[in-house]
Amino acid sequence: xxxxxxxxxxxxxxxxxxxxxxxxxxxxxxxxxxxxxxxxxxxxxxxxxxxxxxxxxxxxxxxxxxxxxxxxxxxxxxxxxxxxxxxxxxxxxxxxxxxxxxxxxxxxxxxxxxxxxxxxxxxxxxxxxxxxxxxxxxxxxxxxxxxxxxxxxxxxxxxxxxxxxxxxxxxxxxxxxxxxxxxxxxxxxxxxxxxxxxxxxxxxxxxxxxxxxxxxxxxxxxxxxxxxxxxxxxxxxxxxxxxxxxxxxxxxxxx
Amino acid sequence: xxxxxxxxxxxxxxxxxxxxxxxxxxxxxxxxxxxxxxxxxxxxxxxxxxxxxxxxxxxxxxxxxxxxxxxxxxxxxxxxxxxxxxxxxxxxxxxxxxxxxxxxxxxxxxxxxxxxxxxxxxxxxxxxxxxxxxxxxxxxxxxxxxxxxxxxxxxxxxxxxxxxxxxxxxxxxxxxxxxxxxxxxxxxxxxxxxxxxxxxxxxxxxxxxxxxxxxxxxxxxxxxxxxxxxxxxxxxxxxxxxxxxxxxxxxxxxxxxxxxxxxxxxxxxxxxxxxxxxxxxxxxxxxxxxxxxxxxxxxxxxxxxxxxxxxxxx
Ligand SMILES: Nc1ncnc2c1ncn2[C@@H]1O[C@H](COP(=O)(O)OP(=O)(O)OP(=O)(O)O)[C@@H](O)[C@H]1O
Ligand SMILES: [Mg+2]
Numbered sequence: 001x002x003x004x005x006x007x008x009x010x011x012x013x014x015x016x017x018x019x020x021x022x023x024x025x026x027x028x029x030x031x032x033x034x035x036x037x038x039x040x041x042x043x044x045x046x047x048x049x050x051x052x053x054x055x056x057x058x059x060x061x062x063x064x065x066x067x068x069x070x071x072x073x074x075x076x077x078x079x080x081x082x083x084x085x086x087x088x089x090x091x092x093x094x095x096x097x098x099x100x101x102x103x104x105x106x107x108x109x110x111x112x113x114x115x116x117x118x119x120x121x122x123x124x125x126x127x128x129x130x131x132x133x134x135x136x137x138x139x140x141x142x143x144x145x146x147x148x149x150x151x152x153x154x155x156x157x158x159x160x161x162x163x164x165x166x167x168x169x170x171x172x173x174x175x176x177x178x179x180x181x182x183x184x185x186x187x188x189x190x191x192x193x194x195x196x197x198x199x200x201x202x203x204x205x206x207x208x209x210x211x212x213x214x215x216x217x218x219x220x221x222x223x224x225x226x227x228x229x230x231x232x233x234x235x236x237x238x239x240x241x242x243x244x245x246x247x248x249x250x251x252x253x254x255x
Numbered sequence: 256x257x258x259x260x261x262x263x264x265x266x267x268x269x270x271x272x273x274x275x276x277x278x279x280x281x282x283x284x285x286x287x288x289x290x291x292x293x294x295x296x297x298x299x300x301x302x303x304x305x306x307x308x309x310x311x312x313x314x315x316x317x318x319x320x321x322x323x324x325x326x327x328x329x330x331x332x333x334x335x336x337x338x339x340x341x342x343x344x345x346x347x348x349x350x351x352x353x354x355x356x357x358x359x360x361x362x363x364x365x366x367x368x369x370x371x372x373x374x375x376x377x378x379x380x381x382x383x384x385x386x387x388x389x390x391x392x393x394x395x396x397x398x399x400x401x402x403x404x405x406x407x408x409x410x411x412x413x414x415x416x417x418x419x420x421x422x423x424x425x426x427x428x429x430x431x432x433x434x435x436x437x438x439x440x441x442x443x444x445x446x447x448x449x450x451x452x453x454x455x456x457x458x459x460x461x462x463x464x465x466x467x468x469x470x471x472x473x474x475x476x477x478x479x480x481x482x483x484x485x486x487x488x489x490x491x492x493x494x495x496x497x498x499x500x501x502x503x504x505x506x507x508x509x510x511x512x513x514x515x516x517x518x519x520x521x522x523x524x525x526x527x528x529x530x531x532x533x534x535x536x537x538x539x540x541x542x543x544x545x546x547x548x549x550x551x552x553x554x555x556x557x558x559x560x561x562x563x564x565x566x567x568x569x
Contacts, residue, residue: 056479057479057569058475058479058569059569060569078569079483079484081478081569082478082481082482082483083481085478085479085480085481086480086481088481090479090480092479096472096475096476096479097476098473098476098477099472099473109476109477109480110480110481113477113480113481113482113486114481124260127260128260131260157480
């Protein structure tokens with residue numbers, strides 16, 4: 001990577017409607033800055049998943065402009081989408097595991113699609129499954145796994161290829177608070193040590209407090225509130241608005 | 256709690272993933288799904304039989320034409336034995352002088368009687384029952400209608416002083432309807448093969464579309480994880496290839512078994528005409544190419560179908 005864009009994602013007046021229904025997202029404008037940690041909150045039906053779908057390129061907006069990695073996503077031909085999707089890691093709200101593949105093969109999928117050497121696949125996937133506590137369930141297919149187990153497989157799959165942006169839709173909805181914290185630590189580790197931009201949609205207000213220098217995006221009936229402007233303007237260099245020094249230190253230490 | 260593992264850097268080149276691993280993405284490879292392999296097997300068997308039939312008919316027609324087209328028979332119908340002998344000699348002389356004729360053979364009376372015996376009884380005396388004299392004539396090449404007419408008029412001129420009459424029978428003339436029937440049958444075989452090919456393509460199209468619909472969720476996931484259309488297409492190609500190859504092999508075996516049975520039936524007829532319809536090495540090569548062609552047709556159809564389906568997705 002030669003130069004890192006100062007903004008990794010930029011939404012401008014984005015609107016989304018499904019079919020001829022009313023807009024589920026209206027005038028959504030925000031910027032994601034590299035290496036930042038975001039929470040996306042809002043009532044059920046507020047449009048969190050819809051916004052994330054635009055972000056992980058599963059959906060095109062009805063209006064507005066979306067730029068990612070410095071490229072206009074609206075005019076991007078579909079043949080170029082894989083290139084951008086491979087820079088993203090996604091935890092889908094309903095997991096979307098491939099039903100006839102084992103936990104191992106599901107987690108390995110992004111690596112294999114990227115043509116990663118098989119020895120490396122075996123090693124990375126093995127480590128990751130061990131860390132999410134699923135080594136013993138490696139050969140199980142999703143159907144035979146609990147909701148929490150499936151969720152952990154989904155998370156492992158999202159982070160396995162070391163994405164530049166991690167997009168997680170309710171990633172801790174099916175696990176106990178202890179596991180939720182552990183998974184959050186995985187996201188933070190990626191954020192701190194690799195500089196991955198993380199965006200986590202969640203209902204869980206307790207979670208928000210666990211990442212001190214995170215930014216909160218609040219959706220209300222399809223509209224994004226940004227009272228401080230933190231979602232539009234870049235954070236102060238090497239620091240985050242309202243962030244303590246500890247965050248900067250750990251980032252610096254990792255580099 | 257141990258430190259979370261931070262995944263290693265992954266090459267982001269948009270190459271195709273390793274074939275073996277990526278293609279396990281669809282349903283388990285060992286299982287043949289649905290009736291498609293069997294439909295393909297039936298269709299390939301039909302093509303094998305139709306093609307073998309068509310090729311065999313072609314050989315039959317070619318051989319028969321080669322045997323018969325350059326020969327004619329001349330008949331001399333005259334009740335009186337002496338007159339008949341005289342006329343036959345005159346006719347033979349006239350024929351021998353003709354440039355197109357390479358050999359003339361008067362069929363001996365005994366041979367004629369042997370031929371007629373089954374129909375007319377043992378003691379046929381040519382005095383009692385007048386039988387025509389026959390002359391087998393071989394031509395240097397197959398004669399046109401005009402040339403046959405020339406031959407006829409040469410005979411007429413030769414026999415006129417003797418008050419006799421000869422008739423030229425070109426075997427190719429009376430065999431023409433047979434040839435026409437044979438070539439009609441060959442066209443029928445071709446038409447059958449075309450129709451069956453269309454049916455095969457349709458079956459594959461339906462199957463590929465169904466497979467795509469059944470695996471749509473998987474395809475979407477693969478897309479969202481950064482899979483390319485080429486990778487998705489290849490996954491489907493693999494399963495089409497597997498099913499079509501299975502069907503083609505079974506179809507070929509069934510078709511060959513049917514041909515062998517038919518062959519046994521015809522062989523017991525012990526007819527010269529049938530044995531000349533046997534298949535040559537090149538014919539067998541054509542038949543062996545049918546399953547290969549079927550698999551290729553299935554692959555191309557599958558690829559086009561999946562390509563279309565993919566274009567409707569983001
Ligand atoms: N595919 C779709 N077709 C039509 N309407 C949809 C579709 N997906 C979502 N919606 C509607 O869009 C609105 C926002 O849905 P969305 O899933 O984005 O909400 P959410 O904030 O993720 O909710 P939750 O917290 O329950 O997951 C809802 O009113 C929903 O009914
Ligand atoms: Mg949602």
